[in-house]
Amino acid sequence: MTSLHTNPLFARLADSERILVAGAGGGFDIYSGLPVALSLLHQGKEVYLANLSFSALAGLPADDWAADDLAVVTPDSAPHQSYFPERTLAQWLRRHGYPPTVYAFPQTGVRPLRAAYQALTELHGIDAVVLVDGGTDILLRGDEAGLGTPEEDLTSVAALAALDGVPNRVVVSVGFGVDAYHGVNHVQVLENIAALERDGAYLGAFSIPRATREGALYLDAVAHAQHHTPEHPSIVNGSIAAAVRGSFGDVRFTERTRGSELFVNPLMSLCFAFDLPGLAARCLYLDRIEDTHLMRQVHSRIAEFRESMVTRPPRTFPH
Incomplete structure (x- = not known):
C-alpha cells in the first residue's frame, strides 16, 4: 500500500531497472507514452521504446531487424518514407540527447507479437513493461455500446498478458475522450475503471x-512530429498536447479534423494506470484472439464475438 503523496504507477516501477515503454495501438501511440518514459529516464532507469507500427516496415533491410517481427528504427531508417512515426521520434530523441532507437512491431496477430515482445525483453533483460494507449478503447471489455478501434490495442494486451517472464506489466491510458469520434461511450469507460478499482487493478x-x-518535452515532441508529418499528424496526440497547453473546446491543429467538432479538455491530459494482467482478465474476448497470427484474424474474431454479444446500452453524463 502506498501513501497518498506517492504516485502508484511510479511506486510500482521503483524497483524496476530496465523498462520497456510500448505504444499499443499503432501510429503515434508511443508518443503518448513519452511523458512516462522521460520521467523514468530522468529517474536514472534504463528505458527502451517500442511501438506497434503502421509504417512500411517490410521495406527495411535485413540488418534493421533484431528478430522476427522486431525492427530496429533509428533516425536514419528509411529516409524515403514520409510517414514513419518511429523514425521521427528517433530523430527527436537524438536531437535532445536521448538514446535514439525505437523498436517497431509490424501488424500481426497475438502469437507473432508475443514472440517479438519475448525477443525484445530477452535482448535487454526487461523487468517491466508499460503499455500505452493514446485513447481509452484499451479499457473496453467487449460488451460496451461501441469498442472504438480495439484490434491493435487488445492484440498488444493479449501478447503481454501471457509474458509471465516480465514480472511488472502495466497499462497507461491517456487521452480520455478522444475515442468518442469512434463511438466509445466514456461513461462506460468510467464504469470499467470503477470495476478495475474494485478488482485492485x-x-x-x-x-x-x-x-x-x-x-514541456512532450509538447516539443508532438510539435516536432506535426512539422515532420504535415500530411498525417496525430489527432490523438495533437488533442492531448492541446489539453496540456490548457486549450479547451473545438481546437484546430490539423486539416484532418475539418468537418468534425473536437472537445479538448483537461481530462485528456490525465494518465490512467492499470495492472495489465488485471485489465486483461476483464476482457471478454481475449481468449478468442489468443491463437491468431494475422491482424485480419483479430478483426474477424472480434466481429464474430460482437455478433453474439448483447451490449450494454450507452449512457450520457448526468452533469
Whole structure:
C-alpha cells in the first residue's frame, strides 16, 4: 500500500531497472507514452521504446531487424518514407540527447507479437513493461455500446498478458475522450475503471502539467512530429498536447479534423494506470484472439464475438 503523496504507477516501477515503454495501438501511440518514459529516464532507469507500427516496415533491410517481427528504427531508417512515426521520434530523441532507437512491431496477430515482445525483453533483460494507449478503447471489455478501434490495442494486451517472464506489466491510458469520434461511450469507460478499482487493478491517475520538464518535452515532441508529418499528424496526440497547453473546446491543429467538432479538455491530459494482467482478465474476448497470427484474424474474431454479444446500452453524463 502506498501513501497518498506517492504516485502508484511510479511506486510500482521503483524497483524496476530496465523498462520497456510500448505504444499499443499503432501510429503515434508511443508518443503518448513519452511523458512516462522521460520521467523514468530522468529517474536514472534504463528505458527502451517500442511501438506497434503502421509504417512500411517490410521495406527495411535485413540488418534493421533484431528478430522476427522486431525492427530496429533509428533516425536514419528509411529516409524515403514520409510517414514513419518511429523514425521521427528517433530523430527527436537524438536531437535532445536521448538514446535514439525505437523498436517497431509490424501488424500481426497475438502469437507473432508475443514472440517479438519475448525477443525484445530477452535482448535487454526487461523487468517491466508499460503499455500505452493514446485513447481509452484499451479499457473496453467487449460488451460496451461501441469498442472504438480495439484490434491493435487488445492484440498488444493479449501478447503481454501471457509474458509471465516480465514480472511488472502495466497499462497507461491517456487521452480520455478522444475515442468518442469512434463511438466509445466514456461513461462506460468510467464504469470499467470503477470495476478495475474494485478488482485492485486500478493504479490511479495523474496529469501531465506543461510546467514539468516531461510535459514541456512532450509538447516539443508532438510539435516536432506535426512539422515532420504535415500530411498525417496525430489527432490523438495533437488533442492531448492541446489539453496540456490548457486549450479547451473545438481546437484546430490539423486539416484532418475539418468537418468534425473536437472537445479538448483537461481530462485528456490525465494518465490512467492499470495492472495489465488485471485489465486483461476483464476482457471478454481475449481468449478468442489468443491463437491468431494475422491482424485480419483479430478483426474477424472480434466481429464474430460482437455478433453474439448483447451490449450494454450507452449512457450520457448526468452533469
